[in-house]
Amino acid sequence: MPELPEVETIRRTLAVHITDLRIKDISLKWPSAVSGWRDKDFKELVLGRQILALDRRGKYLLIHLDEEITLIAHMRMTGRLNYYPEPKEPDKHTHVVLTLERGEVHFSDVRKFGRIQAIPTSLCIQESSLSKLGPEPLDPQFTANMLRDRLAKKKVNIKGALLDQHVLAGLGNIYADESLFRAGISPQRPANSLTDEEIKHLHRAIQAVLQAGIDARGTSFRDYRDANGEKGQFEQALQVYGRGGHPCRICGETLERLRLAGRTTVYCPKCQK
Structure with missing residues (x-):
């Protein structure tokens, strides 16, 4: 999608x-x-x-x-x-x-x-x-404090919370996995259990990953093409999404795959505590 x-x-x-x-x-x-x-x-x-x-x-x-x-x-x-x-x-x-x-x-x-x-x-x-829809994650007005407030009452896992378009607009499976990896947060953590410091890391990670995705003109696995019919290039930069069973590019640990919020989720059990 x-x-x-x-x-x-x-x-x-x-x-x-x-x-x-x-x-x-x-x-x-x-x-x-x-x-x-x-x-x-x-x-x-x-x-x-x-x-x-x-x-x-x-x-x-x-x-x-x-x-x-x-x-x-x-x-x-x-x-x-x-x-x-x-x-x-x-x-x-x-x-x-x-x-x-x-x-x-x-x-x-x-x-x-x-x-x-x-x-x-x-x-x-x-x-x-x-x-x-929730706030735009690349909007200058979207702050770490705003993210904290939107997650404060969410008892579901953080992966599921990030996929909820009422919490934040625009994230899907690819960029949620990549953001959590960059922030070093396990996708299984309850959303309301994140500390203020972890929220800051996640806020920065979401913005950095989305901007990198835009700069690479998106991710093309199967169907996505831009208006000119051309593929995006972000697939080459993916750290975890679609790489279950492969070694982590940071620590070498085998990336694990599980199902959260009805979606396949990939994470590093060592980098994402």
Whole structure:
């Protein structure tokens, strides 16, 4: 699933191509991939609109249009948004094609979990799935004290707490594992048991790992690609994620694998006490 660094990379690579362009046509190969707002359908809200800017909130991509309409795109597990400078025949997994004044944007999704919602811009934060998201971990206002307060009442393991988008927006399995490793914290620790010093280490680790992920243009194992169809490079920097059974690159201990919060988790039993 695209996490914060992947969605931010999609935002940046897509914005270069489509900002200021107008949407001339919409082809819905699988209409359930989109939704409108109340009594207005998706095409009615979107067709003919100009793309003003692209933003991101957690794992969601926001495409702001004129006439106060915003598209909220959530890639879920296997969704992609690709830009093509020339008309391209949609493949079998392409569900939406936006024809622009110059080029096309294809929304594809092998598993059909991803969605694009059209909603009035003034309501997109309050009356959509964005309304319950936690703070942005790379926001300058996100402090170690804020993280401490959000974890204080969480009795679940810290891995599960970090995956909770109500606690913090944008982290998924990859960057939660990597952040906990960098902070030297066991993923099994109860979230509310972390000391103030550990919270500071974790806060710094989360920000450093996410920024490194953005700088490397995301992590590509299988499905993720940016808007140009290119892979991210952060896989080369992974310390623990996907490396269960291999030696720790810091201490040489065998990395252990277990299941927490319904997700496979990898950690070093020596580095992460």
